[in-house]
Amino acid sequence: MRNRRTRHLTAVWLIKRRCKGGTTYRLRWRDRAGRQHSHACGRDYVLARTMRDQKREELRAGLLGEYPDMSVDDFRERLKTLMAKSPRTIETTRETLRLVNKLCRPAVIADIDRGMVMDFRAKRLAAGLSPATVNKDLRQLKSALSYAVDAGLLKANPLLRWKGMMLREPEKRIRVVEPAEFEKLLNACKLPELRVLLTVAYRQGLRRTELTNLRWLGPHDEPLVDLENHVLHVINRWEEGELTKSRKNRSIPLHPEAREALAKLWEATPKIVEGGAVKPKFPHVFVWPEDGRQYHPDWVSHYFASLVEEAGLPACSIHDLRRSFSTLAQRAGVDKYTVKDLGGWSAVSVVERHYTGEVSSVLKEAMNRIVAAG
Numbered sequence: 001m002r003n004r005r006t007r008h009l010t011a012v013w014l015i016k017r018r019c020k021g022g023t024t025y026r027l028r029w030r031d032r033a034g035r036q037h038s039h040a041c042g043r044d045y046v047l048a049r050t051m052r053d054q055k056r057e058e059l060r061a062g063l064l065g066e067y068p069d070m071s072v073d074d075f076r077e078r079l080k081t082l083m084a085k086s087p088r089t090i091e092t093t094r095e096t097l098r099l100v101n102k103l104c105r106p107a108v109i110a111d112i113d114r115g116m117v118m119d120f121r122a123k124r125l126a127a128g129l130s131p132a133t134v135n136k137d138l139r140q141l142k143s144a145l146s147y148a149v150d151a152g153l154l155k156a157n158p159l160l161r162w163k164g165m166m167l168r169e170p171e172k173r174i175r176v177v178e179p180a181e182f183e184k185l186l187n188a189c190k191l192p193e194l195r196v197l198l199t200v201a202y203r204q205g206l207r208r209t210e211l212t213n214l215r216w217l218g219p220h221d222e223p224l225v226d227l228e229n230h231v232l233h234v235i236n237r238w239e240e241g242e243l244t245k246s247r248k249n250r251s252i253p254l255h256p257e258a259r260e261a262l263a264k265l266w267e268a269t270p271k272i273v274e275g276g277a278v279k280p281k282f283p284h285v286f287v288w289p290e291d292g293r294q295y296h297p298d299w300v301s302h303y304f305a306s307l308v309e310e311a312g313l314p315a316c317s318i319h320d321l322r323r324s325f326s327t328l329a330q331r332a333g334v335d336k337y338t339v340k341d342l343g344g345w346s347a348v349s350v351v352e353r354h355y356t357g358e359v360s361s362v363l364k365e366a367m368n369r370i371v372a373a374g
Contacts, residue, residue, distance in 0.1 A: 012056045014041070014048055027051055029059065044161050051156045054149070069108045070153055072101040075144075082147045086209070086243045088297075089140075096140040099124075109148055113158045117141065117165060131167035138165050174357035175316045177202070177324040188311040192268075194303065196261040197286050197295070200232075201318065203255035205325030205343040208318050210234050212295045213242040214285045216266070221277070225285060227263050230254045234344065250344050326355035 012029040015038075025041040025048035039055075041048035070078075076094045083090050100106070103123045104116050117138065124134045142159040149157050159165055177185070182202055189195045197211055206214070214234070218224050224233040235249040236242065244250075254262070262285070270281035270289075282292030304318040322343065329339050336348050336356075345351050 012052050012059065014052055027055060029055060046161050047156065050160065054155055058155075067110065067155060068153060069110070070148075072097055072106055072109055072112075075109050075148065075153070076101075078151075079144060079147065082151050083144075085143075087241045088209075093140040093144050096137045097144060099137070100141060109145070110154060112141075112145065114162065114165075117159060121165075121167070125167075131169045135166050135169065174323050174327065174355070175314075175320045176327045176357040177313075177316055177320055179328075181311075181313050182321075182324075184311040184313060185307055188307050191303075193265065193286055193289075194295075194300075196265045197300070198304075198321065199261040200258050201321040202324060203258040204232060204252055205322050205329075206234065207245060207322060207344075208297045208300060209242075210244060210344075212284070212286060212297050212300065213237075215283050216269070216280045216285055217283065221279070225262055225266070227254075227259060227266065230259055232258070244344060246344055246346050248344060250341070252342055323355050323357065326351055327357040327359060330356060330359045 012027060015026040015028055017024050017026065022043055023045075024043050025045060027039040027041050027048065028036060030036050039051070041051050076097045079094055079097070080090060083093065085093070100112065100116075100120055104112075104120050106112050106116060120141075121134055121138065124137060125131075138159070142157065142165070145154060145157045145159060148154040182198075185198060186195050189198065200206060200214075201208075201211055215224050215237075218233065218235060219237070224235065226233065230253060232252045232254050233249070234244060234252065236244055236247060265285070266280075271278050272281050273279075284292075284294040286295045287293060288295070301318050308316055326339050326343060329342065330336065334342075336351050339345075339355075340348050340351050343351070343355070345355065
């Protein structure tokens, strides 16, 4: 075995200890004078390895473990340039940090540890917020601290791979908007452009922001709403802050109803001639005709809620159209992996957990097979 006295000055290693409570890890390294230092890493092996790698980088850079004492307010301001997220996500994350500062009053961001997060969680629950809302706050806080680590402002993210942080949420019944209900929604809608938006949402499974960010043409004037080839391209535009949730571009075959609705909208869209080519006057598909401003996602949600009430339907949201797309596709026999790709979900588990209601025909067929076999 190699003698530890011969280790390099930047060497950092982990010590594993077994006790009644389980296995714990401790970080060890030596300074230039040969003195040994150690730091407890807890029971999470992945977090311990991350802390080891970061300590090694500190020693190589000659930082000796020192980090800037940045206040939460200063970090909130800097978050605008650190986060590679949409402007809306950045603002909600900054709001979460403001609440942490207000409720727990950490002197610097390094004071935000697991104990403080548990205190923050308890205070948010005591204020009457739902577990789903509190979990959203915790995910945003965890994301912000990860960006702080990447920027060299923190040693390690204390919430990394900490499953005990999240609250258990009650299982919700997936609201499926049946075709007959969707027809009632369209009949209640008085805005032609919004009827097209609802059709695209229901037949293509786009997210709310993907709908409002949808453009006629791409960066090089290639058609994103390709009516000729019956394809819809959903892309990220980083320079505009128009990003998909998964940050992945995808191309989706156009449903005939969606294509017909978009074709009619294209015919009615104001156009200009630029460089000898005909282009839409306004870049986005769903805009206010007076000034070309794109629809705001929150306005779409509020208007949709009024449509549901006017149509006399049980409560549902614009996002339930996306859930309906997933469920109806699976009812038609499309496998979950294909549904995942069509809708741009990150994993099949997400489709199964949040986007699949009762697939009645499939369940009936399964029961028929069981009966036939028995």
